[in-house]
Amino acid sequence: xxxxxxxxxxxxxxxxxxxxxxxxxxxxxxxxxxxxxxxxxxxxxxxxxxxxxxxxxxxxxxxxxxxxxxxxxxxxxxxxxxxxxxxxxxxxxxxxxxxxxxxxxxxxxxxxxxxxxxxxxxxxxxxxxxxxxxxxxxxxxxxxxxxxxxxxxxxxxxxxxxxxxxxxxxxxxxxxxxxxxxxxxxxxxxxxxxxxxxxxxxxxxxxxxxxxxxxxxxxxxxxxxxxxxxxxxxxxxxxxxxxxxxxxxxxxxxxxxxx
Numbered sequence: 001x002x003x004x005x006x007x008x009x010x011x012x013x014x015x016x017x018x019x020x021x022x023x024x025x026x027x028x029x030x031x032x033x034x035x036x037x038x039x040x041x042x043x044x045x046x047x048x049x050x051x052x053x054x055x056x057x058x059x060x061x062x063x064x065x066x067x068x069x070x071x072x073x074x075x076x077x078x079x080x081x082x083x084x085x086x087x088x089x090x091x092x093x094x095x096x097x098x099x100x101x102x103x104x105x106x107x108x109x110x111x112x113x114x115x116x117x118x119x120x121x122x123x124x125x126x127x128x129x130x131x132x133x134x135x136x137x138x139x140x141x142x143x144x145x146x147x148x149x150x151x152x153x154x155x156x157x158x159x160x161x162x163x164x165x166x167x168x169x170x171x172x173x174x175x176x177x178x179x180x181x182x183x184x185x186x187x188x189x190x191x192x193x194x195x196x197x198x199x200x201x202x203x204x205x206x207x208x209x210x211x212x213x214x215x216x217x218x219x220x221x222x223x224x225x226x227x228x229x230x231x232x233x234x235x236x237x238x239x240x241x242x243x244x245x246x247x248x249x250x251x252x253x254x255x256x257x258x259x
Contacts, residue, residue, distance in 0.1 A: 001029065007039050011187060011217065014049060014058040021055040048185065048217055076102075077255040078208040078232040083107035085253035086170055086206050086230045092116055094167045097196045098126045100151040100189060101172035103206045109133055120164055122192060123151040139164075146188065153188045158195045169200035171226075173207040175214030178242055181223045183216035190218040197225045209234030223248060 006029055013020050022040070026033045040056045043049045049056045083106030090096060092114060098104050098121040108129035111117065117136035121127050127138045143157030171193050174184035182205060184190050197203045197220070205226050212235060228249045240250050 001031070003039060003042075006031065006035070007043055007217070008187075010036075010039060010043065010056075011048060014056070015187065019052075019055060019057045023054070025055075043217075046217060074102075075208050075210060076106075077258070078234070078253070079103045080106045080110075081232060081253035081255045081258045082206050082208060082230050084110040084258050085251055086204060087111050087114075089204060089228070089230075089251075090114055090117065090168065094118070095120070095164070097121065097161065097164075097166050097169040097200060098123065098130065099170060099172045099193065099196065099206075100126070100149055103208070104170065104172055105129055107170055107206060111136065118166075120161065120166065121151075122153060122157045122161075123149060125149065125151075153192055157192060161192070161195045161199050164199055166200050168202045168204055169196045171196060171203060171205050171220075173205050173211055173220065174216040175211050176205070176207055176223075176229075177213055177215050178223070178239075180215050180219060182220040182226065183214070184218055184220060185216045187218045190220050193220045197221060202227045204228045204230060206230050208232050209236075212236065212239055 009029060010020060010025060022033050022036045025036045040051055044051045049058060079102055082103055086107050087110035090111065093116045095118040098108060098119055100123045104126055108126045111130055111133040114134040117134055119130040119136045120139045122141040122143060127140050130136045131138050141152050141157040141160035143152030144154040146153050173182050176182055203226050209232050223246055226248055229243060230251045230253060233252050233254055235252060243250050
């Protein structure tokens with residue numbers, strides 16, 4: 001079994017149980033304890049868990065509400081500019097899917113003045129903001145409640161999304177590299193983003209420049225699933241050139257253009 005497959009099993013176990021033991025993992029996966037310890041060390045270096053004596057604990061279970069509020073406060077000017085610029089791509093009468101995340105919320109606020117939109121989202125906050133901004137018709141997916149943002153996830157959310165085909169999907173990302181593609185740290189969100197991309201004629205990724213060159217653990221898909229990237233002025237010119245060579249339209253949002 002490859003290391004990435006073992007590590008995915010470890011993270012899945014952490015999501016379900018909040019903690020894991022080296023002895024149990026070694027028995028379940030069928031490898032030596034030293035192999036599991038190396039996997040845990042690598043995952044800790046990526047910030048995906050915290051090592052403790054005899055195993056590891058999930059960082060996702062440690063004060064999730066605080067983590068989300070801290071993330072909300074990072075690079076807000078850039079994220080707001082990205083949200084505003086992405087909202088300009090929405091045409092009256094569009095059907096759109098909106099992802100979860102801080103940038104997605106700022107995007108929904110920027111839909112002010114749009115008419116006859118249908119917005120599909122797993123995020124309660126995004127749903128409310130979209131309706132308040134432009135009186136959009138809003139469809140919230142079913143699914144299991146994730147408390148930190150909050151949003152809905154799981155097979156019910158994915159089944160809801162698969163019932164529709166929309167003009168545009170506006171996705172978030174934890175990282176973006178030329179070789180691996182679009183990635184994120186939260187496996188739950190990754191599965192939903194894959195479905196969102198499949199349900200849209202056009203896939204637009206909203207990600208600030210700090211995400212460029214970052215490779216998170218779970219892969220959403222190759223860069224080929226993305227039609228357009230909306231990011232900020234910090235994008236390296238070489239990265240922009242490579243993306244455009246792949247046929248991806250790159251839009252740079254300027255914080256100075258946003259009040």
